[in-house]
Amino acid sequence: DDLTETLSDNGDVKAPTLKQKLSLPQVAYTSASCGSLMSANYAITNISEKFKSRQRRRFREMLNIDVSTKFVDADAIFGLVVERDPMANVTFYDVKEVVKELREVHATVAGEDVGYEGDDSISLAAFVDCMSVPDLEEHVKTSLQAKTAIVRKAMMTTTVGEVIEDATRSSIQRDILRDTFKVAIWEAPLNAIVTLTVIASILFMGTSIDFYPDSIMWVFLESMCSCIFLAEMVIKIWGWGLWPYFCGRSSWWNILDFFITWLSVGEIVLNI
Secondary structure, three states: OOOOOEEOOOOOEEOOOHHHHOOHHHHHHHHHHHHHHHHHHHHHHOOOHHHHHHHHHHHHHHHOOOOOOOEEEHHHHHHHHHHHOOOOOOOHHHHHHHHHHHHHHHHHHHOOOOOOOOOOEEEHHHHHHHHOOOOHHHHOOHHHHHHHHHHHHHHHOOOHHHHHHHHHHHHHHHHHHHHHHHHHHHHHHHHHHHHHHHHHHHHHHHHHHHOOOOOHHHHHHHHHHHHHHHHHHHHHHHHHOHHHHHHOOOHHHHHHHHHHHHHHHHHHHHHO
16 A cells, blocks of 8 residues: 555545554554653652662662762762672763663653753662663663663662671661660669659658657668669669760769769668
């Protein structure tokens, strides 16, 4: 069939349709491109915020980017690629071109231009989005597909050191939570016991003025109260450590309690 023109019933030449304007290979290429962009858009828009946040934190650590910095430049990316694969067939110019291409891909696919600081920089958020697309290489220029694959491999491959660091960080977090839980277990009953002891000590002191003030019983009861106060101080120092006890959030109260406890112990020793 003639794809360039079509004759009507009366012999007039009709305008060629869109399908007639495009050859079959062009139609196939256009359909494939649209499908590729749709798949990339689906991949970017369906990335969970939790995953994005985790990847942004990971990329900052890998690229040594400050928390206040919102952009990453080609120099940092190239340095990481060379560090992880010294034999990688890529140059700084290649990485710079990849960064430019990723900016265009993200602007086209995500439908937003997040901006950039320099000619060789890209926003960290856009960089994470692009690196998270499984078939990213299919959305860039053919001449940059191999270089893009090298960059994505360097960014998305988890090293043994990162696995160990994540495991260590998780272990430390679990230890902190466990220690906090332990403190909550012993601190509540200890505070209750000390509060009751303070009340008892005040009652003993007031009662001893009117009833048998010279009795050894009052010295014994005051000694028991002082021993409880001393035990409280020792338990807190043992449980918290010296530095948190004397320099932590409750340091002023702890220091006051420390001196009052030792004054009380000294008074008991003198009375005995």
